[in-house]
Amino acid sequence: MLETFINLGLFVMLVATAVAITRMRRLFGVTMMASVFSLLSAMLFVTLDAVDVAFTEAAVGAGISTVLMLSTLTLTSRIEKPTTRSPLVPLVVTAITGAAIIYGTLDMPNFGDAHSPAQVGVAARYMAESPTDIDIPNVVTVVLASYRGFDTMGETAVVFTAGAGVLMLISGLRRRRRKGDDKKEETS
Amino acid sequence: MRHHLILRVVTKLLIGPIILFALYVQFHGDFSPGGGFQAGVIMAVAFILYGIVFGLEAVQHVFPSWLVHKLMALGVLIFAGTGVASLFLGYDFLDYGAFSPHHPSHGQHWGILAVEFGVLVTVTGVMVAIYYAFAMRRPAISDEEW
Amino acid sequence: MPDIEYILGHMNYWLFTVLMMTGLYIVVAKGNLIKKIVGLNLFQTAVFMFYISLGKVTGGTAPIFPVDMEIDPSVAYSNPLPHVLILTAIVVGIATTSLGLALIVRIREEYETIEEDEILKIETDLVHVENKILGEAMGGRA
Structure with a gap:
């Protein structure tokens, strides 16, 4: 409570x-x-x-x-x-979307239910087997690095890709373009 | 930030403990909350704090941007390399039992350590690189306008 | 007639929905690009909370065993799987958010503004000018 x-x-x-x-x-x-x-x-x-x-x-x-x-x-x-648009259309859109989501939650199991579909299945297996398989107390680390290591590798690659994207967009690696430079490049 | 004397002294005192805490989070992640992702972010915060207070030149003297860019890629390579190593030892990709065939759980410990280290390196590299990229550009708003 | 237990059991989901819709409202209604990114972050965090709450077990504790690995079978642990998914999603989220911010910086350099309305106006003006030039090149009247 x-x-x-x-x-x-x-x-x-x-x-x-x-x-x-x-x-x-x-x-x-x-x-x-x-x-x-x-x-x-x-x-x-x-x-x-x-x-x-x-x-x-x-x-x-x-x-x-x-x-x-x-x-x-x-x-x-x-x-x-300040925006000149009326807030009416966004309000209606969010109200409809929210109502749809809430309608979707009506069938869900209660919050904290130990027998909901999310609790049984693969997660229960991880909890039961990790002490003998891997012997590390923090189950989150175990699942992150070992059971779902491939998943985490993908996530690391995404972080790397996003960082590379930022560098391509705004890094100072390339000579910074100024308005004068553009004209020079065009004429040469 | 030349005139903020207290800020500069406190920052100097804090940077060591922050890096130490990041390493603690990294290597104690098996027993308590934490791991490569959190440790990488905290490690990056140490360098970002140094950069904010002492200026970009000072931090790039310590942690040059070419090194940061190499580290970004190195972390992913460590992670994938661990998987490839277990592949060459005759096990599945990222099956850490390969590193200690007689005690599979020991192999798992080694594998998790290596993989988390790769995550640490990539996350630190990416966060610091993003900060450098933003800090290198000329600001549109001067300090006084705030 | 839904009972009080049902309402208490589902109230969390509804509150997450309220937060999520606040984020969506900011994304749709506000014209400032930085504010849109903040709205997206709100939406994202609300989704994270929803995910985490699915893994919660009443009376449970964090999924970390005792250090000596002597596990008491009577202790309930929450589901670690959503935690893993969301932990990585948060770090990926900040990386992609910074990509969005970098795009905003480039837009500001190109258009001198980060308000969506003004950018659209500049774009439509450009299209008009282009059409005019194109029309004259084709020999017709613009």
């Missing part, structure tokens, strides 16, 4: 942060709020027993992500211009 109340409290704060992000027009504040959102969601992950995920979210969401957002702000602009 206590867990339910903690969850609810965190949710109220999460929704308040999300609404603040929606309404704010100073992008510096938006960045800070996104950081707060990450920290709150890390707390929620702890109450949901996902300590590894909470660790990652706190390190990535509140740390690196904020730094990158701020460096983007210094390269672009810091105020969002």
